[in-house]
Amino acid sequence: MAITKVWVEPGCISCHFSEDTCPAVFEVLDEGAVVKPGADFSKHEAAIREAADGCPVQVIKFEET
Amino acid sequence: MSGGAGAGPAQGPAAALCTALARQCCALLRDTYLPRLEQSLAGIKAADLWWRPHPDTTSIGNLLLHLEGNVRQWIVSGLGGAPDRRVRESEFAAQQGAEAPALLAALTATIGRACEVIERLPPARWTERVTIQDFEVTVLAAVLHIVEHFSWHTGQITWIAKLRKGAGHGIAYYDDDALNAARNAGDAQAPAGAPRLAP
Numbered sequence: 001m002a003i004t005k006v007w008v009e010p011g012c013i014s015c016h017f018s019e020d021t022c023p024a025v026f027e028v029l030d031e032g033a034v035v036k037p038g039a040d041f042s043k044h045e046a047a048i049r050e051a052a053d054g055c056p057v058q059v060i061k062f063e064e065t
Numbered sequence: 066m067s068g069g070a071g072a073g074p075a076q077g078p079a080a081a082l083c084t085a086l087a088r089q090c091c092a093l094l095r096d097t098y099l100p101r102l103e104q105s106l107a108g109i110k111a112a113d114l115w116w117r118p119h120p121d122t123t124s125i126g127n128l129l130l131h132l133e134g135n136v137r138q139w140i141v142s143g144l145g146g147a148p149d150r151r152v153r154e155s156e157f158a159a160q161q162g163a164e165a166p167a168l169l170a171a172l173t174a175t176i177g178r179a180c181e182v183i184e185r186l187p188p189a190r191w192t193e194r195v196t197i198q199d200f201e202v203t204v205l206a207a208v209l210h211i212v213e214h215f216s217w218h219t220g221q222i223t224w225i226a227k228l229r230k231g232a233g234h235g236i237a238y239y240d241d242d243a244l245n246a247a248r249n250a251g252d253a254q255a256p257a258g259a260p261r262l263a264p
Contacts, residue, residue: 011159013130014150015137017171028150056130056171057155057162 003041003048005063008033012059021054022047033060076188083188086205090212091180094136098219099173102129105226105236106165113229114168115161123157125225128218129168130156133175139211140179143197144186144204183208 006025008018012032019026025039025048041048041062052060106114106125115126123131134151142149162168191205202210227234 011155012152013134013155013159014152015130015133015171015175016150017174020174028148030150032150032152054167054170055163056133056168057159 001064003045003062003064006035006039006041006048007061008035009059009061011057013057015056017054017056018051018060021051026051026060080188083186083191086191086208087183087186090208091183093212094176094215095180098215099169099176101219101238102172102222103169104238105223106169109165109226109230111161111164113226114165115159116225116229117160124160125165125222126162126168127157127159128222129165129172130159130162132215132218133168133172135214136172136179136211137175139197139207140182141175143195143207144190145178145182179211 008026014028014032016028016033018033019028022044024044025036025041026033027036028034048060048062052058052062109125113125115124117124117127131153134153134156137147138149138151138153141147142151163171186204186208191203193204194201195204195207196202197207223236227236230236
């Protein structure tokens with residue numbers, strides 16, 4: 001299963017966990033964590049999963065096919 | 066802390082007091098409050114973690130998010146210079162989220178970062194004025210604020226955890242038998258009138 005889509009649902013508290021865990025894919029802006037445009041998910045699948053699992057408010061989501 | 070008006074950088078006893086204060090504050094956060102939270106949340110069910118008595122109050126989960134946000138904003142950002150992007154209202158709006166271990170891990174990581182900042186504060190900074198969350202305070206006041214704020218919410222979390230776990234919750238921060246034994250031993254040895262501190 002490959003991760004094909006990653007997004008952040010509303011409710012981010014900007015704790016920087018996703019950015020710290022997977023800086024290649026996530027960054028925190030004024031509105032909260034976002035997925036960096038053009039990020040290559042295939043190279044960071046483990047870190048994306050870790051970011052999603054550890055998100056305190058569980059707003060990091062991904063889709064795999 | 067400075068040595069007074071017009072004095073140079075703190076030295077001697079003033080600098081030693083700053084070091085002791087920093088260490089004590091970090092010890093309370095890292096070695097007292099966090100272990101108490103870990104004990105009170107051990108084995109807690111997800112439903113109890115996010116339980117609220119009514120919509121106008123907060124759950125344990127909200128309080129954990131709130132503590133993490135408060136320490137990050139006031140110390141990691143406010144004193145340490147990291148960008149402040151805290152979204153305080155989201156801490157209370159969340160009605161579900163991660164389980165206790167993940168929430169505690171995030172809080173522990175932030176406490177670690179905060180203690181790095183606090184323990185590296187040069188003595189001269191403790192009386193410096195800073196603006197955090199729209200409050201103008203001294204660095205000393207900022208550090209004391211997060212410690213007392215953490216203590217306050219640790220007590221709330223403990224009470225909710227005891228309530229939700231019910232009778233036989235097993236949450237106890239002091240061993241009364243050991244305390245009484247120590248007191249009785251002290252009574253036999255201490256000189257009359259010697260002061261004694263209770264926890």
